[in-house]
Amino acid sequence: MDNRWCTACGAAFLPRAQAPHQSYCAEPACQRERRRLWQKAKRRSDPDYLENQIQAQRAWVERNPGYWATYREKNPGYAAKNRADQRGRNAKRRISKIAKMDVSSTAPVLDAGIYELRPLDRETFAKMGVWTVQLTVLSASSA
Numbered sequence: 001m002d003n004r005w006c007t008a009c010g011a012a013f014l015p016r017a018q019a020p021h022q023s024y025c026a027e028p029a030c031q032r033e034r035r036r037l038w039q040k041a042k043r044r045s046d047p048d049y050l051e052n053q054i055q056a057q058r059a060w061v062e063r064n065p066g067y068w069a070t071y072r073e074k075n076p077g078y079a080a081k082n083r084a085d086q087r088g089r090n091a092k093r094r095i096s097k098i099a100k101m102d103v104s105s106t107a108p109v110l111d112a113g114i115y116e117l118r119p120l121d122r123e124t125f126a127k128m129g130v131w132t133v134q135l136t137v138l139s140a141s142s143a
C-alpha cells in the first residue's frame with residue numbers, strides 16, 4: 001500500500017482498502033473539512049439539497065428559539081468576529097455587484113477626444129461656464 005498526503009493537513013496517511021481514492025486522513029478536523037467542502041459543492045450544484053438545508057435550518061431555529069441570542073451573549077468574541085466577517089462579505093458582495101454592472105452595462109463606449117464639460121445646475125454653470133476638455137481613455141471594459 002502506498003502512502004498518501006492528506007489534502008487538508010498534509011500529513012502522510014494510509015488510505016483504507018474500502019476507499020482507494022481517499023484523499024483526507026482520518027483526523028476528525030480533516031474529515032470535517034472534507035465534509036464542509038462536499039456540502040459547499042453540493043449546495044452549489046443541487047438546488048433541492050440547498051432548499052432542503054435551508055428548510056432544516058429554519059425548522060431547527062424554530063425548535064430552538066433564542067439559541068443564537070444566548071450563544072452570542074455567552075461568546076462575545078464569536079459575535080464580534082462574525083460581525084466583522086459579515087461586513088467583509090457585504091463589502092465583497094457590493095464590489096462583485098459593481099463589477100457585474102460594469103460587464104452588463106450597455107452604455108455607449110466613450111471615445112478619446114475633445115469634449116465640452118458643462119455643469120447641469122445653473123449656479124455652478126454661472127461660476128465655471130463651459131470647459132473644453134480632452135479625454136484620454138486609459139482603460140475601457142469590453143462590452
Ligand SMILES: [Zn+2]
Pocket residue numbers: 006007008009010011024025026027030
Ligand atoms: Zn489530515
